[in-house]
Amino acid sequence: MGTENRSLKLTMKPAQKQLVDALITAGVVTSPVTRAAIAEANVACGKSASVPSWILHDQSRRAGRGLFHVPEVAGGGHETPAPAAAPVVQPAAPVESPVQTAPPPAAAPSATLALTGGESATLVPNRMRTYVPFGHFDDMERIVMSGLFYPCFVTGLSGNGKTTMVEQICAKHNREFYRVNITCQTDEDDLLGGFRLINGETVWCDGPVVAAMKNGGVLLLDEIDLASHAIMCLQPVLEGKGVFLKKIGQWVQPAAGFQIFATANTKGKGDESGKFAATNVLNEAFLDRFPVCVEQEYPEMSTEKKIVTAVMKSLGLGEKEDKDFGKHLCKWSNEIRTLYFADGVDEIVTTRRVVNIVTAYSMFRDRRKAIQMGVTRFDAATQESFISLYEKIDAAAQVAPEESGEVARYDLDSTFDQKDEVKQAIRMLGGNTRERFDPVKKKWWITQAEKDTGAFEAWNPAPVYETATESEEAPW
Numbered sequence: 001m002g003t004e005n006r007s008l009k010l011t012m013k014p015a016q017k018q019l020v021d022a023l024i025t026a027g028v029v030t031s032p033v034t035r036a037a038i039a040e041a042n043v044a045c046g047k048s049a050s051v052p053s054w055i056l057h058d059q060s061r062r063a064g065r066g067l068f069h070v071p072e073v074a075g076g077g078h079e080t081p082a083p084a085a086a087p088v089v090q091p092a093a094p095v096e097s098p099v100q101t102a103p104p105p106a107a108a109p110s111a112t113l114a115l116t117g118g119e120s121a122t123l124v125p126n127r128m129r130t131y132v133p134f135g136h137f138d139d140m141e142r143i144v145m146s147g148l149f150y151p152c153f154v155t156g157l158s159g160n161g162k163t164t165m166v167e168q169i170c171a172k173h174n175r176e177f178y179r180v181n182i183t184c185q186t187d188e189d190d191l192l193g194g195f196r197l198i199n200g201e202t203v204w205c206d207g208p209v210v211a212a213m214k215n216g217g218v219l220l221l222d223e224i225d226l227a228s229h230a231i232m233c234l235q236p237v238l239e240g241k242g243v244f245l246k247k248i249g250q251w252v253q254p255a256a257g258f259q260i261f262a263t264a265n266t267k268g269k270g271d272e273s274g275k276f277a278a279t280n281v282l283n284e285a286f287l288d289r290f291p292v293c294v295e296q297e298y299p300e301m302s303t304e305k306k307i308v309t310a311v312m313k314s315l316g317l318g319e320k321e322d323k324d325f326g327k328h329l330c331k332w333s334n335e336i337r338t339l340y341f342a343d344g345v346d347e348i349v350t351t352r353r354v355v356n357i358v359t360a361y362s363m364f365r366d367r368r369k370a371i372q373m374g375v376t377r378f379d380a381a382t383q384e385s386f387i388s389l390y391e392k393i394d395a396a397a398q399v400a401p402e403e404s405g406e407v408a409r410y411d412l413d414s415t416f417d418q419k420d421e422v423k424q425a426i427r428m429l430g431g432n433t434r435e436r437f438d439p440v441k442k443k444w445w446i447t448q449a450e451k452d453t454g455a456f457e458a459w460n461p462a463p464v465y466e467t468a469t470e471s472e473e474a475p476w
């Protein structure tokens with residue numbers, strides 16, 4: 001027991017350990033502990049006279065009215081009955097459970113603390129300073145605010161803010177957000193819960209779906225179209241009727257406020273584009289349990305500009321030059337999307353990628369490099385066409401002529417008095433002297449072949465590079 005509690009303490013956060021120590025100092029060495037004793041210990045830690053959230057919001061610590069399991073206090077040889085890991089078995093559904101024969105387990109770590117690595121007892125996400133609501137945000141927000149159970153399926157191409165939208169609605173409304181990323185291997189055990197080996201003992205741990213149900217949280221089944229048929233265990237949950245945990249014989253009813261969102265790149269009917277590998281056709285009856293399905297589009301250019309501006313601000317960018325880049329970047333992503341939907345290109349630039357390009361720009365302060373880094377994952381032809389499209393939009397990102405290697409001609413630094421000498425040298429090599437004088441630069445110029453003769457060295461031939469020619473043709 002002592003060993004077990006020591007290991008428990010080792011995994012405690014400093015604030016948690018401080019409270020446990022304060023309880024022990026106050027003579028509380030057995031669990032459960034009263035609300036008053038915890039509040040007093042909290043005051044001794046210099047905090048308010050209340051039960052801290054890591055205990056209050058941890059369902060597995062509830063030991064009855066005004067009582068909480070705090071087995072960590074049981075140091076110094078005091079025996080403390082550990083809390084029952086398995087919640088009460090409903091008489092209507094008696095099932096043989098391994099919990100009944102297992103030795104009394106240690107406190108089942110709450111899904112909340114486990115999900116946050118013990119960092120926080122709340123799953124309310126932080127608000128993103130850079131978040132700009134758009135698309136279906138208002139409708140989805142209204143559904144969450146209604147408190148009604150109304151599962152929503154959000155479909156749309158990658159990186160256009162589906163996941164972030166649900167997260168930020170929760171952040172705005174102080175709602176717990178249970179995000180579960182679904183894969184073809186996700187099963188009942190991952191979703192509803194299962195037995196875990198904790199400190200040498202087998203303990204039932206609620207899965208995120210059950211935790212969200214019990215706490216009235218917002219459950220996000222992210223990338224649901226990657227699921228196998230194992231996802232069908234959620235059928236009753238999607239009906240809002242509660243679920244029976246057959247392994248521990250417990251019936252769990254959803255608490256008020258429980259809500260489900262699912263996101264996916266497809267509509268759950270498979271992927272014809274071949275872009276979303278491993279997506280599956282979902283069971284029709286499963287899909288039918290989502291009363292609403294919305295299609296998330298990429299943000300409009302004006303919205304994406306707001307996002308880019310906010311991201312730039314958060315990265316300390318805001319000079320005219322930065323704003324200029326942001327403006328061109330959004331035009332570029334927007335044009336690529338238009339082309340993509342017109343079958344002009346095979347790849348798309350997502351909002352996620354745009355944000356990543358801004359981040360690269362903040363580090364390198366080089367537009368072209370940032371774009372280059374952002375498109376490197378595409379094949380060579382796509383990279384080239386995306387970069388040249390950007391250069392067409394933003395002349396400032398064109399490769400410096402010196403780097404292009406394409407010499408158009410050589411300018412001579414001859415003086416006005418030397419003009420006849422120059423003319424004669426050109427003619428001697430068979431060159432035409434007409435149009436060899438640049439009236440704007442007021443310089444004579446020669447060709448590469450003429451320069452190679454070495455006859456013009458006295459006038460320091462300086463290379464003039466090809467500039468990108470304005471072509472009417474599209475660069476792809």
Ligand SMILES: Nc1ncnc2c1ncn2[C@@H]1O[C@H](COP(=O)(O)OP(=O)(O)O)[C@@H](O)[C@H]1O
Nearest residue numbers: 130131132158159160161162163164351352355
């Ligand atoms: N409305 C928004 N405001 C600000 N940034 C956003 C917004 N939507 C998306 N982003 C940016 O795009 C990234 C990808 O969004 P995400 O929600 O993961 O896309 P999806 O789930 O559609 O694949 C986010 O991490 C964020 O940087």
Ligand SMILES: [Mg+2]
Nearest residue numbers: 162163222263
């Ligand atoms: Mg997502």
